[in-house]
Amino acid sequence: MPPRTTPLDPRREIAAYLLLAYGLALAVALALPHARINLLLSVAIPTVVVALLTVVTTPRGSRAALWRGLGLGRVGLRSWPAAVLLPVALCGAAYAVAVLAGVGRLAPAPGAVDPADVAVSLVLGSLVVMGEEIGWRGYLLPRLQTVTGPRRGAVLTGALHGGIHLPLILLATTYDTDGPRWSAAVGAVLTITGAGVVYAWLRGRSGSLWPVALAHGTANTVFDVAAVAVVPTGAGGLALVAGETGVATWLVCGLAAAVLLSRSPVWDRPAARPSPAPAAAAGSDRAPAGV
Numbered sequence: 081m082p083p084r085t086t087p088l089d090p091r092r093e094i095a096a097y098l099l100l101a102y103g104l105a106l107a108v109a110l111a112l113p114h115a116r117i118n119l120l121l122s123v124a125i126p127t128v129v130v131a132l133l134t135v136v137t138t139p140r141g142s143r144a145a146l147w148r149g150l151g152l153g154r155v156g157l158r159s160w161p162a163a164v165l166l167p168v169a170l171c172g173a174a175y176a177v178a179v180l181a182g183v184g185r186l187a188p189a190p191g192a193v194d195p196a197d198v199a200v201s202l203v204l205g206s207l208v209v210m211g212e213e214i215g216w217r218g219y220l221l222p223r224l225q226t227v228t229g230p231r232r233g234a235v236l237t238g239a240l241h242g243g244i245h246l247p248l249i250l251l252a253t254t255y256d257t258d259g260p261r262w263s264a265a266v267g268a269v270l271t272i273t274g275a276g277v278v279y280a281w282l283r284g285r286s287g288s289l290w291p292v293a294l295a296h297g298t299a300n301t302v303f304d305v306a307a308v309a310v311v312p313t314g315a316g317g318l319a320l321v322a323g324e325t326g327v328a329t330w331l332v333c334g335l336a337a338a339v340l341l342s343r344s345p346v347w348d349r350p351a352a353r354p355s356p357a358p359a360a361a362a363g364s365d366r367a368p369a370g371v
Contacts, residue, residue: 090227093137094223097215101215102243105125106247108247108248112252114254119248126213126215127214130150130214150218151289151290152214153288162282162295164298167275167299170299175322175328178310181321183314183321184311184322185310186310187309202297205301210289210293213292217276221280221283224236233280234280235276235277238275239272239273245269246268256323258323259320267324267325270330274332277337284349306322310322
């Protein structure tokens with residue numbers, strides 16, 4: 081007979097994931113505060129943590145199911161247009177506010193942005209940020225939604241994802257350095273919380289992690305393009321209004337999150353359950369092997 085299955089405790093999985101992820105993020109910021117490789121290492125941390133949890137805490141019979149549950153097996157092609165258009169609209173709106181407010185202006189050179197470079201940046205950037213999304217929207221989101229509900233889980237995942245950026249912002253010198261650290265720290269958490277709800281909506285709508293990575297990569301690409309296409313008119317003003325940590329950015333992301341949380345039927349669907357673990361055979365008091 082096949083082994084019976086019992087659900088893993090999602091609270092323990094959440095706690096283990098957050099402890100490892102935040103611990104590694106702090107270690108990277110302290111060990112390499114001025115080396116730009118800390119950015120790439122930080123992106124890889126969520127996937128490294130999921131891999132560690134797979135080997136150390138997940139029974140052998142459940143490891144494949146855990147990775148299948150991350151959302152990598154489906155393409156979610158129908159959600160790709162939304163994954164591109166939403167970040168373009170939200171980030172573009174923030175920079176439009178900056179231009180209208182007079183803290184930025186369009187670059188005079190019309191050829192400053194190469195479409196081919198933008199396309200390459202979008203593809204590569206989306207693949208790179210998959211390193212983050214495997215952990216946040218792939219592993220953590222369904223577990224938090226199981227414990228707290230779909231809407232709260234989406235908000236909490238975004239906030240925790242934003243919080244893990246704080247060691248780099250406050251302790252290192254390679255990330256969001258255009259404005260004051262305190263405003264960058266607050267802005268990053270607020271922006272990523274709002275964006276996290278959009279990403280969670282895409283995850284629930286498509287059942288796939290690929291549209292989420294595409295949306296995340298699109299947002300980063302828009303920020304890169306805008307850094308060339310929009311130039312500041314004064315010291316620090318543009319970074320305070322637009323960009324990843326700008327006031328206009330986190331406001332439009334927060335507005336989008338509020339609309340999705342209040343109007344989308346995605347949150348009314350049953351939350352994805354964490355993968356089950358093999359239980360001990362009936363009549364046996366031996367626990368399944370941990371590795």
